[in-house]
Every structure is written in C-alpha cells, then in structure tokens.
Amino acid sequence: MLRQNTRLIACVGAFLAVAALVVGFAVGGTTTKLAPQPVAGELPGPPVNIDRPFVDGVAIDVGNAGPTVGFSAVLPRHSGNLIAGYVHASGTSREDQAIGLVYDNGTSRFDVIEDKTKMTQADLASLAGCDHSTGCVGDWTLVRLQDGTQALEISGPQTNGLIWLHGEHRFDVFGPAASFSVDAAVSASNDVENAIT
C-alpha cells in the first residue's frame, strides 16, 4: 500500500512538473512571441492626456465660456467634481470652438467635450463596427442612452467613452480605460444628456 501511494504521489508530482513546464513554456514562450509589438495594424493612438482635452486649450471659467464659443456649457450634475474647463486658443473661429471639461468622479478623471457640428446621425452610425483586420482597435458599437438617444460607444485599450449628437451639438465623454469603465462612461453620458433635457 505504501509502495502504491508512493508511486501515485510520485506520478502526480511528475504530472504536475510536466504541467508546470508546459504552462511555463506556454505562458513565457507565447508571451515572448506575442508580446505587444508594433506590428502593422496595431499601432496605438497618441499618448493619452485626459487633463488636456485640446491641443491648443486655454483654461476658462466655464460659466463665462458662452461669449467665446457661442453656446453655454452643459454641466453634468452627478458625475463628480469639475476640475478644469478649456476652450480652443484665441483666434479659433466660432465654427471650430469647443468646450472641454475635465471631471473627477473619485475613481477616475474623464473629459466631457462639447462642440457644434454638422455631423449627422448617419455619420455617427457609420462609425459603428470595428474590423480588427483593417487595424481597427477595440469595439465601436451603437448604444442608447436612457432617453433613447443613439450614441457611439468606443471602448479601446486606452479609453472608454461615448459620442452622441443632440441637435447641432456633439458630446464626447471619455476617460482612461484603466480607471473609467464602460459603465462609468455610460453613466456619465446619461448624466450629461439629462442635464441638457
């Protein structure tokens, strides 16, 4: 009996050793081969900077943004603390102006960008779908906000967010994927949309 148990233990040990070798090889070896490499079709976007929504951003008192951009900022009521507000640099035409808000919800910072656009719902809908074989990254899907507004949800390795249209205004809410989940993006987007209506 002792001999049988010893053999069994030895065999199980051997099997575990082989399994460990195989797993070690699979994890280590595979990762070596498939470690993130800048192969064609897998280049990421620009480095993420949630605190700087605009390239040419100028900090502004959000309450006084109207004269600069031609519309008043929509402020979500329950999404966290407003950290900063930006508009494009002086000299930017009204047509190109926008308001960029940086919020902190306690878990993550995120941006709320609002501008006027001639983009149509059809334009937005046409961006749904993501063919990874053509280099598209993440998931680009159509979802509905609580009030039924159709939005484009973009979830990628770097950010999660939603873009939608309300009249002639476009809203873009997004934050770092590591701290701003898709659910958080949907929640913040609903908060923005509800603040409009």
Next chain:
Amino acid sequence: MHDSLGRALWQVFARLRPIQLTLKLRLMVPGEVALRARSEQRRRDTFGRRLVRSRRRMLIALPVACAVAAAVGLSAVPAAQAACSTEYGVFWKMSTGTYGLAYGARNEIELKQHSIDSSCTSASYPVAETSHLRLGGVDGNWVEAGYEEDGSATPRYLAFAEWGLNYTTKSFNTRSYACLTAPSYERWEPVNAAGTYNWNTWLDCEDGAGWRLLFQYTSTGYARGIPMGEGSRYGDNSGITAVHQNLQWQDATNTWNYASGVSCYSDNDPTYSGSGVTASRFDIVTASGSC
C-alpha cells in the same frame, strides 16, 4: 486502482519526455532535474532500500522542478513585455498664424535606416514618422500618413495611414512601395475632402510619378485639425532621428501654405527631441528632455 492510475500517469509522463527534450535551455534545467530523478529510480530499481531513497529524491526533485519551471517560465513574461512595447513619441505642431485649424498637413520627411531595439522582432514596425493632424484640435482625435520601418536587418518600409477618435484607432492601413528605400525624402499628406468629413491620405515619392493616393477615411466627424509632424518609436534602443521639412498646411481654398512657425507639442521620449531649424522645418535629434 491507485497502482493502475499511477502506471497510466507514468506512461503519459514518458510520452511527454521527448517534448521536454526539445524545450529551450531555460526549461531544460528543471526538466533535467525530473528526468535525472526518474533515471536514478530505474537504475536502482533492483535495490530495495535505495529504491525508497531514490523515490524520496524524486519526490523532492519533482516539486523543485515544478517550482523552478514555473518561476523560470513566468519570469520571462515581464522581460518580454517590457521591451518592444514601450512607446515614445515626439510631436511638433505647425503654426497657421491667425488662420486656426487647417484642412490638411503636408510634410517632407527623411526616410533613413534607424537603429532598432533588439527586442523588436523582424515582424514588427517599431519606428514611424508621419504627417499628422489632431482633428478638431482635440488631443485624442487624429489622422496621419507616413512611413513605418520594420525590425529586420535590412529594413523594410511601409507607407501607412491611420485615424481614430478618443485615442482609439478606427482604421490603420499599410501598403508597400518600391520607392520607399533609404536614404530618401518623401512627402506625406492627410487632407480633407472639401465639403465633407472625409480625409484622403497621399504619398509623393518625389520620383516624378506624382502623388499616390494611399487610403480614404470617411465620416470622421471633422473637416479640420491642427497640423503636426511626428516621430514615434517602440523599444529603448530604437531611433527616430529624421528631418521634417517643407511643412505646409491647407486652407479652405485648397491652398497650401508654409508653416509660419514650428513648436513642440508633446515629447515623452527620453532620448530624442525636436529641434526647430526654420519656420517650416524641425529635425528630430538625439537630445534628452521634453517640450
């Protein structure tokens, strides 16, 4: 039952032995511990007391092999991931004077052979130089066209174009051209299709063949952007030095205008930085520091 199960497991183990023998060096060491233990058991199978001792050795050796194999195997992961996945980028923007956002960006970029980090495989393209716009002036929205260089000993260059929103790539396309050989200069151009939110990307190899249409992107939601030049790389020892000259931007009348100045926009590269040379040229050079 235990005995038959044990025998079956031994058979599986024995069949896996050839696989073990083909494993690479980092896995051979723990593998040999297990195999030696097993052969020792066979040698002493006819010597009762020693059999028990050898089995004890085996019982010690196998978990050791197990732990070492797992440790060695797993320890390779962060090392592999840390190398060619590290990305750095240098972005310099053009001044359009008082015009504001531009409808296109044109950039004549030096194509040369760069050093490539040894961790980047020949299947990867760790170096890129582009003509680039941030759509709507929003930091996370962009369209660009340029070349990328692979990690093989004799480098291959691909023309590529890309665009995306919220820092997430919507499309990325590549194409090879015989004219893309080092050393040379080419002109690269993402430009808005008038009256639309569509963008076309172009390449001029300056070989007399004119502009070659690369890829077209539709319904981006933006007709204008802030024009820039970019050099990006993966791997600590990859290089991105290059001349970016004759920087131009397009206005609403489809006229190309030379940049009235260049300035650093972002630079997270510890080894390379931009250096303004003229109002419409910056060079990416070896230099520490950011903007």
